[in-house]
Amino acid sequence: MSGSGTSKKWLIISFGILVLTIVYVVMQPPRNSEILPRKIDPEVMGVLEQSTEEQAASGSGQYIGNPDAIAAGKAEYDAHCAACHLSDARGAIGPNLRKRLKFGSTPEKIYESIALGRPAGMPAFGKKLNDEKISKIIAFIESLR
Numbered sequence: 001m002s003g004s005g006t007s008k009k010w011l012i013i014s015f016g017i018l019v020l021t022i023v024y025v026v027m028q029p030p031r032n033s034e035i036l037p038r039k040i041d042p043e044v045m046g047v048l049e050q051s052t053e054e055q056a057a058s059g060s061g062q063y064i065g066n067p068d069a070i071a072a073g074k075a076e077y078d079a080h081c082a083a084c085h086l087s088d089a090r091g092a093i094g095p096n097l098r099k100r101l102k103f104g105s106t107p108e109k110i111y112e113s114i115a116l117g118r119p120a121g122m123p124a125f126g127k128k129l130n131d132e133k134i135s136k137i138i139a140f141i142e143s144l145r
């Protein structure tokens, strides 16, 4: 008598655990929601890209032909770029910067190459170098072209 009562109790407990397990599994937050970082909102990404383009468009060519800026740009270039592009910019690990450039040769495009990097090994310098430094490096590169 008491034996069958006990097994019924165990059956109810087991069933209860099963139900709780199912509830627990069902209640899990879906993947990709709060736990994993979400993809960057395309609107935010658009604003980021646009701000880089605006910066590029606004000042990237401003120092071209300015001798002081070219000298300052050369110093930055020697410190950050010469290792890969050589101090005369004729290229080594990175391409020759005196020729027509694959990603565009306008100051705006060169700014983008420097600030955002390029896929086959060109690091992004947008965090390391401010707009002014990048624009002076562009003036230096332009002085060689």
Ligand code: HEC
Pocket: 077, 080, 081, 082, 083, 084, 085, 093, 094, 095, 097, 100, 101, 102, 103, 104, 110, 113, 114, 118, 119, 120, 121, 122, 123, 125, 137
């Ligand atoms: C670690 C090596 C490395 C350093 C440092 C480096 N570059 Fe580059 N750079 C590359 C490589 C490799 C490429 C080619 C990328 C590609 O084709 O996707 C490149 C591409 C470029 C381009 C685009 C060339 C084109 O044909 O459109 C420009 C402009 C450029 N670099 C300028 C610079 C400047 C200015 C600096 C310094 C602030 C610099 N790079 C530092 C390796 C480097």
